[in-house]
């Protein structure tokens with residue numbers, strides 16, 4: 010009577026009776042249940058228990074008891090075993106499907122690769138498979154063709170659609186000297202480029218590797234679930250035994266009914282949804298960001314983003330375009346520029362590049378300096394035409410007097426957001442060069458978006474205070490820390506960490522230590538390889554608004570993980586007393602089959618909730634020009 014009531018939803022008998030049920034269930038148990046029992050025993054041997062342990066114990070108890078009951082002519086419940094195995098298996102099939110769809114992000118990226126390319130060999134163009142391209146190969150690209158590998162244009166020009174790699178929808182104009190990225194698509198122009206990165210070094214391969222790694226990484230929160238699952242299973246088995254004893258010994262139900270309660274407990278308590286909560290959300294979240302050109306390296310970063318309080322930006326190349334230009338020269342222009350160019354010819358600083366460009370544009374003749382010495386955060390000095398010469402900021406001029414007239418010119422230029430360097434010979438300043446690096450078009454909107462999220466924004470720079478302040482005001486940054494030596498940037502990040510978690514955004518030119526010191530290092534993809542290694546998040550596009558998008562996506566993903574965990578847990582905890590028959594007397598019970606179905610559904614709902622992350626709305630980063 011009791012059995013019929015618990016099994017009501019599925020409580021029908023097959024024609025042919027118990028023997029038919031026995032035969033059919035045996036087949037199900039061997040084919041479908043076998044794998045569960047196998048992994049459960051393997052885990053048991055290693056003193057582990059997992060979700061398969063519970064499925065295996067639950068179903069084999071039901072099966073073995075039913076065989077015994079059949080032989081001794083008592084009521085059987087073969088169908089419980091068969092249904093539970095079937096539901097769990099079906100659940101796994103659906104779940105696998107969804108997971109595959111979700112992880113497609115990586116496959117789609119891999120498929121972007123071009124298959125072949127037209128390479129110039131011995132002066133003649135030949136079509137070769139991408140795998141046969143070697144470094145330095147000259148590759149011809151016709152209109153509409155896919156670019157095979159990374160390289161630099163040596164002839165021709167075009168507009169290129171880079172959206173597949175960067176997520177940037179506007180095609181970019183490219184001319185001789187510009188770099189092109191493999192897997193992007195050529196527009197209407199034709200050009201030839203030199204292969205500079207092939208195989209696993211191409212941008213696409215690196216993105217794929219990063220995303221793969223992220224999708225298989227762990228979030229610290231997962232450690233908690235693993236721990237819970239580990240103690241959960243033995244506890245559940247104990248509860249199941251207790252359930253049986255209470256029903257059989259104290260309440261006086263039949264063995265069969267008592268066993269059914271116990272089996273339901275084991276099945277409903279299976280924590281598979283709990284195990285899916287984190288990895289599925291992580292996979293979908295990182296996949297979606299990757300499509301937007303935001304590479305989140307692992308689950309740890311995702312969690313750290315959650316309570317970032319301050320976002321610190323590097324100035325040059327991060328807030329600004331990073332292509333500084335000489336705007337003013339004070340003093341005898343050609344002498345000042347000639348000396349400066351002689352010195353800067355050996356420097357790799359962005360300011361040096363600006364001065365060199367100006368000297369070249371002006372067709373100046375100069376000789377390369379000797380005894381070159383670069384002083385980090387200050388400038389450079391060397392010997393030019395037998396005399397000691399220098400280019401740099403005030404810190405470099407310890408014992409050189411600055412004429413009042415020059416100083417006032419300097420102040421005026423700095424207020425216009427121009428970086429001013431002194432050019433001098435022996436112990437005298439002979440002129441000034443003012444260099445301007447405009448903010449990126451999107452910087453202002455990016456800062457605004459972050460501020461409206463309640464984050465504090467800070468600019469950290471080696472440049473002078475007045476210039477830094479002027480640039481900061483142009484884009485709306487809250488606080489400026491100027492005159493910071495490259496070696497002190499990490500310390501500065503640390504000092505902000507006393508008030509909460511810090512994200513640092515930089516391009517890796519003199520700020521790699523700061524990137525790795527910050528709780529969340531965000532590297533501009535246009536930056537150096539070191540930056541990409543030191544950052545926890547890499548922005549493929551050069552758009553600062555992606556900082557906000559990255560923070561939001563990380564947050565959304567992390568919140569989804571928490572939501573998943575909550576539901577998975579609630580389901581297990583609430584399900585157990587129902588399955589144990591606590592509410593039997595008000596007519597609420599859970600047969601093993603229903604428990605199996607509920608478990609499968611709960612796993613599916615967790616996976617669905619993760620997949621829905623793909624659809625989660627993002628707030629449009631404030632569209633202020």
Ligand SMILES: Nc1ncnc2c1ncn2[C@@H]1O[C@H](COP(=O)(O)OP(=O)(O)OP(=O)(O)O)[C@@H](O)[C@H]1O
Pocket residue numbers: 323324325353356357358360361384385386387388389400401402428429430469470471472473493494495518519
């Ligand atoms: N090669 C150089 N030529 C002239 N001045 C230099 C040179 N290198 C450094 N300086 C001086 O030192 C300052 C600080 O340089 P540093 O490289 O630390 O920062 P930055 O690149 O200007 O800015 P950021 O810290 O935002 O990247 C420069 O603003 C400049 O005044």
Ligand SMILES: [Cu+]
Pocket residue numbers: 060279280281282608
């Ligand atoms: Cu399960």
